[in-house]
Amino acid sequence: MESKTSSTKSVSSRSLPSASPKEQMNIVIVGHVDHGKSTLVGRLLADTHSLPEGKLQAVKKECERTGKPFEYAFLLDALSDEQDQGITIDTARSFFKTKKRDYIIIDAPGHIEFLKNMISGAARAEAAVLVIDAKEGVRENSRRHGYLLAMLGINQIVVCINKMDLVERSQTLFQKIEKEYKKFLSEIGSSPPLYFIPVSALHGENLESKSSSMNWYRGPTLLEALDSFKKAPPKNDQELRMPVQAVYKFTDQGDDRRIIAGRVESGKIKVGDKVIFYPSNKISAVKSIEAFNSPKKTEISAGWSTGITLNEEIFITRGQIISHETNGPSVSTRFRANLIWLSKKPFLMEQEYKLKIHTTQEPVRILKIVKIIDASKAGSSKEKKQVDRHDVAELILETRTPIAFDTIQKNEATGRFVIVDGYDIAGGGIIVSAEKDNQEDFRAEARLRDFNWIKGGVNQESRAQRLKHHAALVMFVGKAGVGKHKLARAVEKSLFESGVSSYMLDGTNILLGVDADLVWIEATQRELVRRFAEVARILLDAGHIVISTTNAIGLADFAQVQALLPNFPIMIISIDPGSQTISASDLTLTGQEKESKVVEKISELLRKNQIIIS
Numbered sequence: 257m258e259s260k261t262s263s264t265k266s267v268s269s270r271s272l273p274s275a276s277p278k279e280q281m282n283i284v285i286v287g288h289v290d291h292g293k294s295t296l297v298g299r300l301l302a303d304t305h306s307l308p309e310g311k312l313q314a315v316k317k318e319c320e321r322t323g324k325p326f327e328y329a330f331l332l333d334a335l336s337d338e339q340d341q342g343i344t345i346d347t348a349r350s351f352f353k354t355k356k357r358d359y360i361i362i363d364a365p366g367h368i369e370f371l372k373n374m375i376s377g378a379a380r381a382e383a384a385v386l387v388i389d390a391k392e393g394v395r396e397n398s399r400r401h402g403y404l405l406a407m408l409g410i411n412q413i414v415v416c417i418n419k420m421d422l423v424e425r426s427q428t429l430f431q432k433i434e435k436e437y438k439k440f441l442s443e444i445g446s447s448p449p450l451y452f453i454p455v456s457a458l459h460g461e462n463l464e465s466k467s468s469s470m471n472w473y474r475g476p477t478l479l480e481a482l483d484s485f486k487k488a489p490p491k492n493d494q495e496l497r498m499p500v501q502a503v504y505k506f507t508d509q510g511d512d513r514r515i516i517a518g519r520v521e522s523g524k525i526k527v528g529d530k531v532i533f534y535p536s537n538k539i540s541a542v543k544s545i546e547a548f549n550s551p552k553k554t555e556i557s558a559g560w561s562t563g564i565t566l567n568e569e570i571f572i573t574r575g576q577i578i579s580h581e582t583n584g585p586s587v588s589t590r591f592r593a594n595l596i597w598l599s600k601k602p603f604l605m606e607q608e609y610k611l612k613i614h615t616t617q618e619p620v621r622i623l624k625i626v627k628i629i630d631a632s633k634a635g636s637s638k639e640k641k642q643v644d645r646h647d648v649a650e651l652i653l654e655t656r657t658p659i660a661f662d663t664i665q666k667n668e669a670t671g672r673f674v675i676v677d678g679y680d681i682a683g684g685g686i687i688v689s690a691e692k693d694n695q696e697d698f699r700a701e702a703r704l705r706d707f708n709w710i711k712g713g714v715n716q717e718s719r720a721q722r723l724k725h726h727a728a729l730v731m732f733v734g735k736a737g738v739g740k741h742k743l744a745r746a747v748e749k750s751l752f753e754s755g756v757s758s759y760m761l762d763g764t765n766i767l768l769g770v771d772a773d774l775v776w777i778e779a780t781q782r783e784l785v786r787r788f789a790e791v792a793r794i795l796l797d798a799g800h801i802v803i804s805t806t807n808a809i810g811l812a813d814f815a816q817v818q819a820l821l822p823n824f825p826i827m828i829i830s831i832d833p834g835s836q837t838i839s840a841s842d843l844t845l846t847g848q849e850k851e852s853k854v855v856e857k858i859s860e861l862l863r864k865n866q867i868i869i870s
Contacts, residue, residue, distance in 0.1 A: 278353070279487055282380055284362040286405065287387030288397040292418040296387055296457035297361055298328030303464040304479070306352040307331065328457070356483045380668075383412035383485045385478070386449070390423045394436050402437070403629065403648055406446035407594040408686060409664045412485045413449040416478060420470065421456040427472045430454045444629055451481045491558035496523030497585065497662070497670050498578040499614035500533070504563070514717075515546050515563040516572055518615065521669035525564065525578070526555035533576045534660035535587040536823040537706040540566035569717035571726045571825075573866075575616030577660040577670060585660040585670060586690035587699060587822075589815070590623060595685030596648050599677055603643035608656075609682070613673035616659055620675065623654040643683075652691055657818060658699070663687050695819035698786070702820050719799030720869065723757050727796040727824055728867045730858065731814065732805040734831035739847040743831070744805040746851040747858050754859075756801055756868065763806020766791055785813050789820035796824045801867065825865060829858065 285293050301307050311331065319326040352359050362381055384405050388398050405413055415437065423429050434452045441448055453462055454473050461467035463478045476484065501518040525531070529542045545553045546563035556562050564578075577585050597603050603622065611620035628640050628649045643649045664671035664686035675683040720726045730747065732740040744760050751758035770787050774780045788806070795802050818826055830841035833848070843861060845854060862868045 279357045280360060281357055281382050281482075281485065281487055282360045282362060283383045283385060283482065284381035284405075284410070285385050285387065286397075286401040287418075288389065288392070288395040288401075291387045291389040291392065291395075291398075292457050293387050295328045296385070296416065296418060296455070296463070298331035299457045299460050299463055300352045300361070300478075301331055302328060303460055304352040304354065354479050354483055357487075359482065381408075381410055382488045383482065384410050384414075385482075386413060386415045387418050388415060388433060388437070390417045390419050390426075390429060390433065390454070393433055394440065398437070399440055400646075400648070402441055403444055403446060404596065406441075406444075407596070407648065409668075411447055414451040414453060414478065414481045415449045416453050416455045416457075418455050418457050420454045420461065420467075421459055425454070425456075425467075425470050427454075427470075430473075450485075451475060453478055453481060491522045492524055494522035494558070494667065495583045496525055496531075496578065496580045497521045497667055498523075498525060499616070499670065500572060500574055500576045500578065501561075501615050502574055503572055513544075513546075513565050514569050515565055516578075517561070517563040518578070519561040520556060520558050521614070522558045522667055523580070524555060524557045530581055531566075531578050532581055532584060532707075533570075533572055533578055534585050535658045536572070536576055537703055538570045538572065538823045539707065540568045540570055543567045568715050571716065571720065573825075575614075575618075575659075577614065585662050585667075587658050587660050588690050588693055588696070589655050589658050590652055590691035590693045591661060591687045592626070592650070592652050592689045592691055593673070593685045593687050594648070594650055595643070595675070595683050597643045597645060597683040599680065599682035600645055601677065601682070602645070603649075603675070603683060605641060610676040611653070611655060611659075611673055612676055613659065613661055614670050617676075618659050619656040620653050622651055624652040626650040626652065650688075654693075657815075658695070658822065661687055661690070663689060693815075695815050698816055698819035699822065701786075702822055706823060716797070716799065723799055725756055725801060725862070725868045726866070727799050728801050728862065728865075729792055729796060729817075729821065729824060729826045730801065730803045730829060730862075731817070731826065732803070732829045732831060733814065733841070734847070738831040738833055740805040740831050743829075743845075743847075743851065743854050744803045747855055748803045750855040751801060751803075751859070757799060759795055759800045759802055761792060761795065761802050761804045763788060763804065766806075781813075782816070785816045786820060789817050792817075793821055793824075796821065801862070825867060827858075827861060827865070 285297055287293050302312055315330050316326050319330065352361065386398070386401055386405070388394060402413075415434075417430050417433055420426075420430065430452075437452075438448050453475060454467075454470055455462045455478060456467070457463065461469065462473065466477060467473070475481075498518045498520045500516055504515045504517060505513070525542060525545070527542050527544060530539065531542060532539050543565045545556050546565065547553060553562075579585060595603075603609075605622045605625070608619050608621050611618050622643075625640065625643070626649075628643060628647050640647075643651070660670070661673075662670040665688075671687045673685060673687065674681050675685075716727065730744075732744045734740055741762070744762075748758045748760040766788055767784070770791060771784060774783060788804075792802055792804065814826075814828055827843070828841040830844045831847045832844055833846050843857060845857075859868070
């Protein structure tokens with residue numbers, strides 16, 4: 257169950273000894289194609305004596321044998337595709353070292369077709385080196401990469417103006433490029449790089465040592481600049497974030513433990529800790545930390561994949577985030593994001609896509625396009641109704657149901673996402689802020705109630721084991737007269753006869769009872785929804801599968817009911833004779849189906865969602 261993701265395991269055989277006493281820093285190398293990234297990295301490896309013994313001589317000997325002129329880029333063991341096409345395709349990793357620290361270089365691709373690889377590489381970086389060819393100047397990818405680095409929250413950036421030997425090491429040209437690039441970053445709202453350094457990677461000038469041919473430059477060398485960057489704080493010191501990957505129960509082997517598995521992305525978790533699951537608000541305490549073929553642990557920290565058991569067994573599903581009681585993640589259906597779109601098909605406002613963030617997947621759509629920036633052209637901000645290929649956009653995205661997340665500034669692992677269109681990753685980005693939705697007040701009310709709920713002597717898991725099912729709310733929604741009540745009664749009766757503790761909750765009964773003091777006007781609609789949800793909450797806490805049918809609490813109010821009942825699964829059954837429903841539902845019916853067929857479909861849905869255990 258337990259495994260450690262180490263930064264030394266995914267790198268090539270060139271890696272330094274893992275027992276190095278110095279700190280490590282991840283840096284990403286970006287730049288336009290053919291601006292000299294590979295040469296710069298190869299020269300750093302050679303000049304800092306970070307290559308395996310004999311590697312430099314072996315590459316030079318091979319060049320002599322084949323009649324090729326030696327290039328430091330060959331030291332990176334380039335892939336055959338890279339050598340054939342003249343472009344870096346896959347993100348490569350290698351090490352070099354200074355007296356202060358060891359560096360892991362993420363050599364991100366510069367060709368526009370491989371920006372997706374660059375995003376995944378840059379997202380793990382603490383600092384960046386952006387390479388610009390002094391002869392070619394600022395190009396499309398130079399601008400695009402500058403924006404992407406800022407978008408990904410990488411603020412420690414050094415720009416190397418490379419190939420200065422090809423422009424007679426001109427101070428005037430260097431300053432012209434520096435001024436142009438600073439102006440571009442200013443126009444798109446990005447912070448300026450910390451350093452601009454004139455270098456010649458081929459001749460090793462201003463990389464590890466000062467260039468005697470560019471005495472006009474008074475700043476640091478590249479290595480001095482990198483050593484001045486601040487190391488990111490250890491993830492162990494951050495707030496606990498452990499997204500749930502899976503829940504295991506090995507009852508066939510006589511093991512009654514329910515093991516909640518996942519990776520501790522940040523913080524620490526130990527036996528006895530009170531933990532909260534977001535967005536469900538479920539609370540328990542850690543009973544044990546599980547591992548295969550390993551000594552018992554009482555504490556585990558960031559970077560480890562593990563399993564935990566709880567003092568009180570609760571119904572948990574994949575995609576929730578485990579946190580401590582304070583400083584939990586945000587929960588909402590809306591968030592503001594910076595995104596780059598990579599698909600050939602545009603990102604359309606009226607279409608639904610799949611959001612993948614940490615371990616959760618959820619339908620998502622564009623709620624609002626704030627702005628789209630063509631980062632390849634200075635100062636170009638476009639108002640559009642869709643996001644096209646290679647566009648960089650600031651958007652407000654909306655998920656079908658609430659999800660737990662962080663901003664990228666707070667937590668990298670839970671603040672990064674990709675958008676899937678069909679089966680393909682179509683775009684990716686970061687969350688910059690949580691946005692309030694119409695259910696924020698209801699969620700706050702639910703948190704206050706759930707965190708202070710007075711529990712009885714029988715917990716939900718004990719009820720589920722006795723009843724052979726978990727509690728859930730099945731909501732029949734649709735216009736009046738489409739047969740909701742008839743079908744709901746049939747489902748209730750069938751479930752009851754099969755041994756399920758089912759109860760039909762009709763909104764009219766609540767309206768004439770609990771709501772008798774309310775006047776049926778628009779101003780009281782939220783209160784009607786709130787009271788309906790609170791009555792349902794009590795029945796759900798008692799372990800029932802509640803089947804509801806009401807016109808007062810229809811499909812339009814589902815999000816409000818869900819916000820008030822985050823710790824119970826809710827399924828929407830939409831009765832829509834004209835098949836005009838565009839809102840989300842778990843099952844859409846015409847109302848003409850046989851009762852037996854509807855009962856069969858809903859029973860299958862309950863089993864698929866692990867509500868009915870057996």
